[in-house]
Amino acid sequence: MKLASLGLPGLTSTLSSEGIVLCTGRFRYRIRSSAATIAPALAIAYADFELGSSSDWFDFDIRIEPSAGPRALLKPEVGLAVDGASPFEPLPADQAFALLEWGMNWCVTSTAHDAVNCHSAVLERHGNALLLPAPPGSGKSTLTAALAMTGWRLMSDEISRIDLDGASVECICRPVSLKNASIGLIGERFPEAVFTPPIRDTVKGTVAHLRPPGDAVRDTRGATPAWVVIPQFAAGAPVEMTPITDAELVAELAGNCFNLSGVGEPAFRALCHLADRAKGYRLRFGSLDDALLAINRLSEQ
Amino acid sequence: MARRLPLLHRVLSQPDSARDLDGADWSRLVRQARTNGLLGQVLNLLAECRNLDTAPDAVKRLLSAERHLADHRKRALLWEADELRRTLAPLGVEPVLIKGGAYIAEGMPHAHFRHFGDIDVLVPPEVLAAVEKRLLTAGWAMSNRDPYDQYYYRTWMHELPPLRHIKRGTHLDLHHTITPRTSRYATYPEKLFAQARQATSHASLSVLSTEDQFLHGAAHLFSEGEAGNALRDLFDLRALLRHIDDLAVLRDRAEELRLQSPLALALRHIERNFPDPSVSKLADAAGRWAHGAQRLDVLYDRVFVIGCERAETGNPSLGKATEFVLNCRGHWLRMPVALLARHLTRKALKQLFSREPSTETVRN
Numbered sequence: 001m002k003l004a005s006l007g008l009p010g011l012t013s014t015l016s017s018e019g020i021v022l023c024t025g026r027f028r029y030r031i032r033s034s035a036a037t038i039a040p041a042l043a044i045a046y047a048d049f050e051l052g053s054s055s056d057w058f059d060f061d062i063r064i065e066p067s068a069g070p071r072a073l074l075k076p077e078v079g080l081a082v083d084g085a086s087p088f089e090p091l092p093a094d095q096a097f098a099l100l101e102w103g104m105n106w107c108v109t110s111t112a113h114d115a116v117n118c119h120s121a122v123l124e125r126h127g128n129a130l131l132l133p134a135p136p137g138s139g140k141s142t143l144t145a146a147l148a149m150t151g152w153r154l155m156s157d158e159i160s161r162i163d164l165d166g167a168s169v170e171c172i173c174r175p176v177s178l179k180n181a182s183i184g185l186i187g188e189r190f191p192e193a194v195f196t197p198p199i200r201d202t203v204k205g206t207v208a209h210l211r212p213p214g215d216a217v218r219d220t221r222g223a224t225p226a227w228v229v230i231p232q233f234a235a236g237a238p239v240e241m242t243p244i245t246d247a248e249l250v251a252e253l254a255g256n257c258f259n260l261s262g263v264g265e266p267a268f269r270a271l272c273h274l275a276d277r278a279k280g281y282r283l284r285f286g287s288l289d290d291a292l293l294a295i296n297r298l299s300e301q
Numbered sequence: 302m303a304r305r306l307p308l309l310h311r312v313l314s315q316p317d318s319a320r321d322l323d324g325a326d327w328s329r330l331v332r333q334a335r336t337n338g339l340l341g342q343v344l345n346l347l348a349e350c351r352n353l354d355t356a357p358d359a360v361k362r363l364l365s366a367e368r369h370l371a372d373h374r375k376r377a378l379l380w381e382a383d384e385l386r387r388t389l390a391p392l393g394v395e396p397v398l399i400k401g402g403a404y405i406a407e408g409m410p411h412a413h414f415r416h417f418g419d420i421d422v423l424v425p426p427e428v429l430a431a432v433e434k435r436l437l438t439a440g441w442a443m444s445n446r447d448p449y450d451q452y453y454y455r456t457w458m459h460e461l462p463p464l465r466h467i468k469r470g471t472h473l474d475l476h477h478t479i480t481p482r483t484s485r486y487a488t489y490p491e492k493l494f495a496q497a498r499q500a501t502s503h504a505s506l507s508v509l510s511t512e513d514q515f516l517h518g519a520a521h522l523f524s525e526g527e528a529g530n531a532l533r534d535l536f537d538l539r540a541l542l543r544h545i546d547d548l549a550v551l552r553d554r555a556e557e558l559r560l561q562s563p564l565a566l567a568l569r570h571i572e573r574n575f576p577d578p579s580v581s582k583l584a585d586a587a588g589r590w591a592h593g594a595q596r597l598d599v600l601y602d603r604v605f606v607i608g609c610e611r612a613e614t615g616n617p618s619l620g621k622a623t624e625f626v627l628n629c630r631g632h633w634l635r636m637p638v639a640l641l642a643r644h645l646t647r648k649a650l651k652q653l654f655s656r657e658p659s660t661e662t663v664r665n
Binding site for chain 2 (some may be wrong): 026032050055056057058059061062063068079083091112114264265
């Protein structure tokens, strides 16, 4: 059953009772919430996602509820709980959906040490995976959204899950998190793009989530790592795609890795295996068109 | 008398009888284990008796994730402990590993999967100042420079304020005894050092005798003010107990160290939370050396199931009242009333003027 088939009233009431079980690749999240903004945002961003049953196996149990306590009287806040523990400080109530998304990322990065989890987007074309590892502010999500809207299959925006033999990357497709000017940029360029309502004044500025386009949700196959492109947006800069050595590639991925100390030595070996297969590049760009062109040219070589 | 124990307790007591778990049971078990910091331990026990074969693939992957974590953590801990030994060698001081680090150095199977955030070591009180000086010149720094906290730790506690390595970020708790000086469980550090020995699996590292490890664990657990790790710590004690052949030796040692009361509580609650029909000597011993331990059943019967209840409901604020009582008991045991009043007033005033976040702020 797809999430959209619940309808907004059905989704709202299910969320505040037994909750839904959202399936994203191999991870199943049970989500319960009575926070007002959660249901409408889920209905937009996750419309095409399959639902599981809360009386069967699920990986994480998430609750997002309005905080009690004296501070809540002054300013409404929401708190996130995962498996009955609170890993984060509460946030203002209107940031509930952003908190949920960050919490879902945290679930994977803090527990799933069966594979290497890097801070990187993953897209696929013809069975080949493109990894875009980068710290926040590098233009990674903007590029990811644009590629996903132009024929690449979105496999993940925030986390690349690399198997320990370095030979495949998992599909854990979820919405793309866009920030600030990128929201308008992608919205204008792709009128068919569907976004959750923007949330202002988060730690990352304004945030909106893009519904994964096309086949992304239906096709959950993994892919073979073929290219690792380290993007760096620089306003006004000419586009520049520079090959890097295997050692640099491993160091870059390791630097963007969430669980190097969770997986330990096998993680380092996995990244070395990946470097044997994939080619690494540094991409400096000042315009989205140039960057897309450069990446597409890479994939056609 | 018979309480209905949570699934986690039942599986930990008798993993071989945990057959035919369905999807919902696995969900429940993993959640309860995660909240209590016992995921690796419980999955490994199930794998050993082949009861993990029928689990969902996701659960099997969780075990391999826990194995990776554990292998890396163990390697890092042993490296750090050895480094510490080398740093202190010129002083002629052999640091004694305590708590989680000791269990790892002893090669105890249950400890392999134990999560821990810092290294705890014990050095004789008379060399404490020299050890501190040596560590400060070897890259360790005080992670808390608040003057009152420094005063509080140095005057009343059994350890220095936590140290942190400036390059590696490792946390180190340097102890000179195992319980606060003013505690009702205060004991004699010289007696502990007299029986310290080489660790079973890593002979270059020192640990307390198995009995003393148990008594330290018990004194720590039953004067602790928080419930978060209570069940895990109790499970540690149960595993340690299996390495103690003669309970009478343990009892005599408890008398010598004046730790009879935590011993009685530990035996009683191991029995109440991990009942094992094949082991009746424990129930007998717990009954005979009760020391009034049963008076605290009301409190501790709740403490050891709070984590599971939070996991069950997804509600982290459950059991706050129990934790409040536990916290009061912890403080009450730690210091005499007049001193406690002074300390709590200071803390309250300080908190009023500076609010520090207690948990992580969202990033990534």
